[in-house]
Amino acid sequence: QARLVESGGGLVQAGDSLSLSCVASGFTFRQWNMGWYHQAPGKERDAVAWINANGNAEYAESVKGRFKITRNNTNNTWFLHIDNINPEDTGTYFCVRTAHMQAAATIWGQRSQVTVSL
Secondary structure, three states: OOEEEEEEOEEEEOOOOEEEEEEEEOOOHHHOEEEEEEEOOOOOEEEEEEEOOOOOEEEOHHHOOOEEEEEEOOOOEEEEEEOOOOHHHOEEEEEEEEOOOOOOEEEEEEEEEEEEEO
């Protein structure tokens, strides 16, 4: 059974950096595209980053330049690094598996809560 387990998150100050990680199990990780979603308080979930099996990344326009997605196929892990974090980055983050880049998620991790204080 496919499973995604997140770690990271918490309370950070505006301007800091933050990294989230996710570990996959139950499927051949290196063959799949992976990604991250963000859900701000009171808003819908938005996809923010994708990475394909070869490590090529794509980003939502709103996060380009500050978010970086990477993966480690040896450890079945991928990461989301956020630079210069700001209060708009507050919310819940989900790691996901997708069939294609910029496609909807097919498997979701549990959530990681990030709160950015001024």
